[in-house]
Amino acid sequence: MTSLDTSKELNKKDKGIEEGHEDFRLFGLITFLIADGMTFAGFFAAYLTYKAVNPLPDGAIYELELPIPTLNTILLLISSATFHKASKSLLNKKNNDSQRWLLFTALLGIIFLVCQLFEYFNLPFSLTDNLFASTFYALTGFHGLHVTLGTLMILIISWQVRSNGGRLSHLNMFPLEAVELYWHFVDGIWVILFIILYLL
Amino acid sequence: MTISIEPENKKQESIQPKGWLKYFSFSLDHKVIGIQYLICGFVFYLVGGTLASAIRIELASPMSDFMPRDVYNQVLTLHGTIMIFLWIVPVVNGAFGNYLIPFYVGARDMAFPRLNAVAFWLIPPSGLMLIFSYFIDGAAQAGWTAYPPLSITTPQSGQIIWILSVLLLGGSSIFGGINFIATILKLRRPGLKLMQLPMYCWAMLGTSILVVLSTPVLAGTLILLSFDIVANTGFFNPVLGGNVVVYQHLFWFYSHPAVYIMVLPAFGLVSEILPIHCRKPLFGYSTMVFSIMGIVVLGLVVWAHHMFTSGTPPWMRLFFTIATAFIAVPTGIKFFNWVATMWGGRISINSAILFSCGFIINFVFGGITGVALAQVPFDIHVHDTYFVVAHFHYIVYGGSVFVIFSSIYHWFPKVTGKLLNEKLGILHFVITFVGFNLCFAPQHWLGLNGMPRRVAEYDPQFQFVNQISSVGALLMAISTIPFLVNIFISIAKGKKAGDNPWNALTPEWLTSSPPPVENWEGEAPLVKEPYGYGESITN
Ligand code: HEM
Ligand SMILES: [Cu+2]
Numbered sequence: 001m002t003s004l005d006t007s008k009e010l011n012k013k014d015k016g017i018e019e020g021h022e023d024f025r026l027f028g029l030i031t032f033l034i035a036d037g038m039t040f041a042g043f044f045a046a047y048l049t050y051k052a053v054n055p056l057p058d059g060a061i062y063e064l065e066l067p068i069p070t071l072n073t074i075l076l077l078i079s080s081a082t083f084h085k086a087s088k089s090l091l092n093k094k095n096n097d098s099q100r101w102l103l104f105t106a107l108l109g110i111i112f113l114v115c116q117l118f119e120y121f122n123l124p125f126s127l128t129d130n131l132f133a134s135t136f137y138a139l140t141g142f143h144g145l146h147v148t149l150g151t152l153m154i155l156i157i158s159w160q161v162r163s164n165g166g167r168l169s170h171l172n173m174f175p176l177e178a179v180e181l182y183w184h185f186v187d188g189i190w191v192i193l194f195i196i197l198y199l200l
Numbered sequence: 201m202t203i204s205i206e207p208e209n210k211k212q213e214s215i216q217p218k219g220w221l222k223y224f225s226f227s228l229d230h231k232v233i234g235i236q237y238l239i240c241g242f243v244f245y246l247v248g249g250t251l252a253s254a255i256r257i258e259l260a261s262p263m264s265d266f267m268p269r270d271v272y273n274q275v276l277t278l279h280g281t282i283m284i285f286l287w288i289v290p291v292v293n294g295a296f297g298n299y300l301i302p303f304y305v306g307a308r309d310m311a312f313p314r315l316n317a318v319a320f321w322l323i324p325p326s327g328l329m330l331i332f333s334y335f336i337d338g339a340a341q342a343g344w345t346a347y348p349p350l351s352i353t354t355p356q357s358g359q360i361i362w363i364l365s366v367l368l369l370g371g372s373s374i375f376g377g378i379n380f381i382a383t384i385l386k387l388r389r390p391g392l393k394l395m396q397l398p399m400y401c402w403a404m405l406g407t408s409i410l411v412v413l414s415t416p417v418l419a420g421t422l423i424l425l426s427f428d429i430v431a432n433t434g435f436f437n438p439v440l441g442g443n444v445v446v447y448q449h450l451f452w453f454y455s456h457p458a459v460y461i462m463v464l465p466a467f468g469l470v471s472e473i474l475p476i477h478c479r480k481p482l483f484g485y486s487t488m489v490f491s492i493m494g495i496v497v498l499g500l501v502v503w504a505h506h507m508f509t510s511g512t513p514p515w516m517r518l519f520f521t522i523a524t525a526f527i528a529v530p531t532g533i534k535f536f537n538w539v540a541t542m543w544g545g546r547i548s549i550n551s552a553i554l555f556s557c558g559f560i561i562n563f564v565f566g567g568i569t570g571v572a573l574a575q576v577p578f579d580i581h582v583h584d585t586y587f588v589v590a591h592f593h594y595i596v597y598g599g600s601v602f603v604i605f606s607s608i609y610h611w612f613p614k615v616t617g618k619l620l621n622e623k624l625g626i627l628h629f630v631i632t633f634v635g636f637n638l639c640f641a642p643q644h645w646l647g648l649n650g651m652p653r654r655v656a657e658y659d660p661q662f663q664f665v666n667q668i669s670s671v672g673a674l675l676m677a678i679s680t681i682p683f684l685v686n687i688f689i690s691i692a693k694g695k696k697a698g699d700n701p702w703n704a705l706t707p708e709w710l711t712s713s714p715p716p717v718e719n720w721e722g723e724a725p726l727v728k729e730p731y732g733y734g735e736s737i738t739n
Contacts, residue, residue, distance in 0.1 A: 024311055024386035031378045035416045042417035042453070046424070046435070046446050054443055127433060131441050134433040138424060 029178050033185045036146075040189050043142065044196055047135045051200070054131055061125050062132040068119045069198050072112050076187045079108035083154075083180050086161075093170050095163040102158035105183070109151035116144050136197060143193055146186045153179045226321070228313035229717060233320050234299030235615065238608075240320075241291035244327050248282035249677060251275050256639075256673035259666050264656035272656035273341035274334060274358070280344030281362065284462070285369045286327045288600050292465035293411075294320065294376055296607055297404050299615070300472075301380060303708035303715075304398045306389025306724035311382035319375035326368040333361035343654060345455070348436035348447050352428050359429055363422045370415045370422075373461075377411030380404050389724050395489070398706050398730045399482060402489050403468025406496040410457040410464075413500065418454035421447060445510050452503035460499045462596055463563075464492065466603035467534055470556050473610050474538055476704045477553040478545030481731040484537040491530030498527040508579045517576045524574035531567055535560065545734070551625025555606030558633050562598025566591055569644065584654075587647025593640045605632070605683070612687075613701045617713040618694030624686040628679055635675025642668050706730045 056062055086101035125133040157176050160167045168176055223235050254275050258266040267275065298316065302309055310316045333339045340362035342351035351359050384397070384405050425447065427433040434440025436447040475482045482488065504512060504520040512520075538560055547553060569591040573579050582588065605628070612620050642665045647653075651662050658666070700709045708715070710725045 024382050027386055028312060028315075028378050028382045031381055031412055032374075035374050035378070035412045037416075038413055039416040039420040042420040042450055043424075046421075046450060049446050049449070050443060054441065057441055127431065128440075131434055131443075134427070134435055138427065138433075138435075142420075142423075 023174065025174055026177065026181070029181060033182065037185070037189070040139075040142070040192075043135075043139050044192070047139065047196065050131055050135060056130065056132060060130040060132075062130060062136075063124060064136070064198055065119075066198060068115050069194055072115050073190065073194050075108050075112045075115070076190050079105045079112075080184055080187045082108065083183050087173070087176055087180055090161055090168065090173065090176060091170050095161050095166065095169065098161045098176075099158050099163075102154055102161065106151050106154040106158060109147055109154065113144060113147055113151070116140065116147075139193060139197060143186070143189060146189070150179070150183050150186050154183070226317060228309070228317055230298045230302050230310045230313065230316065231615075231715065231719075233316055234295050234297070236320055237290050237294035237298060237323075238296075240324055240327075241287045241295060244282050244286035245291075246680070247331065248279050248287055249680065251279040251282070253673060253677050255279060256670040258656055259658070260670040262658050262660045262663050262666075267656075269656045270338065270341060273343075273354075273654075274339040276654060277340045277343050277362070278330065278334065281330060281340075281366070282327070283596070284344060284458070285366060286323065286330075288462045288596060288604075289369075289373060289458070290323055291604055292462060292469070292600055293373070293380075293404070293407060294323075296400070296465065296469060296611075297376070297380055299611070300398075300400060300708055301383055301404055302387075303711075303719060304401050304706065304730075305384055305387055306392055306707060306726065307383065307387040308719050308724075310379050311387050312379050315375050316379050319372045319379070322368050322372040322375075326365040326372075329361055330365040333358045333365075336361070345451060346422075346425065347451075348425060348428060348442075348444050349438060351425060352437055356429055360426060363426045363429075367419055367422055370419050373411050374415050377408035377415070380408040381412065384408075389726060391726050392728075395486065396728050396730070399471035399485070399488055400465070400468035402492050403464045403471070406492045407461050407464045409496055410461055410499060414454045414457040417450055418458075421450040421454070445507070448507050448510055449504070452506045453500075456503040456506065457499050459592070459595065460495060462600050464495065466559070466600045467492070469603050469607045470538060470559055471541075472706060473552055473556050473606055474541045475731045475733055476610075476702050476706075477550065477556075478542050478547045478733075480541055480545040480734045481729075482537070483540035483543075484533070485731070487533055488537055491533045494530035495527060498523060498530070502527055502574075505574050505579070508576050509583045521574050521576055525571060528567065528571050535564060535567070550609070550622055551620065551629055552606050552609040554626065554629040555602050555609065555632075558629065559599055559602040559606065562594050562602060562636070566594030566598055569594065582647050584652055585647035586643040586651045586653055589653050590640050590643035590647060593643075597640070598636060602632075605629075608687075610702070611708075612690070613697035614708060614713050614715070616691055616694070617697055618690050619697045619701060620690045620694065621686050624682045624689075628682045628686065631675055631679035631682070635672045635679055637672070639669050639672025639676060642666075642672075705732055 082101050082105045086098045086105060089095075089097035089101060120137075127134055127137045157168060157179055160175065161169075222232055223239060227233060227236075254267065255272070258264065258272055264272060298310065330339070337355050337357040340346065340351070340358040341354040342348075342359065346359070346362065384401050388394075388397075424433075424435045428435050428437050428442070432440075434442035436442045436444050438444060471482055471488060502520055502524045504516055505524045508517055508520075542557075569587070573582070573588065573591055609620055609625055612618070646662055646665055646669075649662070651658050697713055699711070699713045702709070705727065707725055707727045707730070710727070711720045
């Protein structure tokens with residue numbers, strides 16, 4: 001980055017506050033999540049179309065068990081709540097509480113991923129067995145990638161809210177808010193995925 | 201906050217490249233990034249144009265004697281992909297959008313300057329990667345649409361690199377779209393209302409909505425396609441129980457909006473250029489806004505008109521024919537608005553207005569063939585023939601590319617402070633216009649008479665008309681020469697333009713040419729009537 005640009009940007013940022021622009025970073029993130037959601041929408045549409053027009057060939061195996069994904073759904077829903085707790089705590093300047101809630105959320109994310117892997121290893125079909133098997137792995141895998149990324153980000157911000165010298169505080173909430181929004185989004189997608197893949 | 205960083209700034213200032221070199225270094229300035237998009241896009245345009253010339257040389261004779269058939273397929277695929285993803289989309293959106301939108305909303309930069317730079321710097325590597333795939337195991341051969349099963353059965357490395365490159369370009373496009381939406385909606389100067397924005401802002405808002413909603417679907421689809429290619433899954437492979445039509449649906453869910461991603465910004469640019477050179481307000485501002493938004497909404501629900509021959513059920517054909525016919529309404533409104541803007545105006549005949557008029561004429565033609573193509577009985581006859589090639593070249597070349605040139609003639613004085621040579625500009629226009637029509641008008645006839653597209657060999661009865669088309673292509677290639685000469689001569693020793701050579705009212709002209717890094721000395725001007733021209737004529 002060149003210096004002229006730095007000074008210009010700072011200048012602009014100052015101007016931005018002067019001219020009374022609100023913080024539009026969250027707006028940008030929401031736009032991004034809409035885009036991300038459209039990727040999932042495309043996958044869901046493909047899956048539903050396959051279901052409607054491509055019958056499973058004779059002898060092909062595509063069976064799903066409910067217990068693990070149900071547990072996973074509950075885990076993610078709880079994790080959304082605990083994340084919310086974390087941001088409430090930070091807002092009330094309780095950085096230590098916030099950090100604890102964040103770590104708990106990350107733990108739930110990790111358990112989710114472990115359960116997901118456990119499910120993968122115990123399924124009676126593999127990636128290339130048939131159309132539904134492929135779509136199942138693609139969809140849950142793509143979602144799992146989102147959970148992995150989210151968990152990593154939660155671990156990073158949980159380090160940053162530490163009370164002695166962390167970057168985040170009730171005055172600088174944005175990174176936490178951003179990850180929280182992302183996490184709720186990933187949970188929401190899971191609920192839709194759960195309904196479409198497992199219940200329909 | 202600023203104070204503590206100041207000394208460091210001073211120290212680094214010497215590193216900042218001066219003059220033209222700044223366009224080849226990492227910068228966060230929206231004006232620099234805009235020009236970077238334009239230069240990069242133009243270089244790829246020259247590559248894509250060379251490939252097009254190779255195609256037309258091959259097609260000058262009925263046999264594939266200029267290059268082997270599989271090379272022809274690669275050239276065709278690279279040509280289409282480069283022209284769409286590396287020339288038109290980045291230039292009508294990235295180049296002009298970055299340069300103009302902050303001016304138009306009265307801001308000093310885009311909402312997310314860093315994201316903006318990242319979006320640009322994704323483009324050159326993906327483009328180079330795409331081109332160099334040719335030297336590995338041959339480039340992709342399945343056309344810019346990459347339909348399976350063809351894309352699954354042709355050599356893998358080329359197709360995978362194609363997918364990777366299009367994914368990166370799609371990412372760049374999404375980042376750009378997010379930035380434009382945030383800039384237009386959130387970064388407006390206080391006191392500036394939405395309905396006072398120059399029309400290009402509305403066009404970019406609509407385009408960016410389409411980008412954000414549809415590009416991710418293409419990305420997801422291409423990821424699935426890459427699994428089919430490398431991991432032996434069968435999403436789109438009928439041999440493994442997959443469904444090729446699902447690919448087509450997902451692909452066109454992006455790619456029909458993509459044609460509007462290429463042409464809506466061009467609509468916006470023309471709406472800026474016409475009022476200034478005709479000295480009249482833009483006719484029907486609010487109908488323009490509503491037709492842009494109408495096109496955005498309808499553009500998302502017409503995709504299956506590309507699939508009438510894909511076993512589409514009758515209800516789907518009916519729905520998509522009607523929806524497509526409807527989209528001609530807002531498009532027609534915009535056409536009449538441009539004509540009404542020019543009507544009775546004091547039109548100065550210069551290169552910018554000539555290219556804009558060329559756009560209007562060509563676009564009407566392409567629009568009419570488009571509506572014809574949306575009619576199932578007709579489309580079944582001409583689908584995948586040269587008629588379709590003629591249709592979309594009238595839109596993307598006759599439309600978008602003409603507007604790009606018009607815009608370059610119009611904004612060159614702003615960017616450089618110099619005037620372009622009008623004689624060379626008019627020469628450029630004449631050769632382009634004649635060459636373009638000579639090249640593509642005969643292709644309607646070829647298609648109606650059954651010449652299929654995308655093949656290197658054809659029935660000898662079509663030879664003469666193909667040769668006419670090739671002569672047109674030659675003219676189009678030649679037309680680049682006066683353009684480039686003009687640009688280089690004018691940069692070196694063009695006449696000084698002054699700050700506002702066109703006496704324009706839009707905000708980018710209300711500052712010096714070229715503009716300072718901060719866009720304006722002092723506060724941004726509040727332009728409530730960007731098109732308040734012509735009082736002297738009517739009163
Ligand atoms: C008035 C509005 C338009 C209508 C009704 C229309 C209709 C159609 C139809 C029905 C087809 C499919 C033909 C076939 O494959 O059999 C088609 C193809 C195409 N159109 Fe349009 N079109 C319109 C405007 C545009 C615009 C604005 C663009 C681009 C900026 C465009 C670009 C294309 C392209 C690229 C194809 C060919 C895609 C391919 O198969 O490679 N069209 N159009
Ligand atoms: Cu279309």
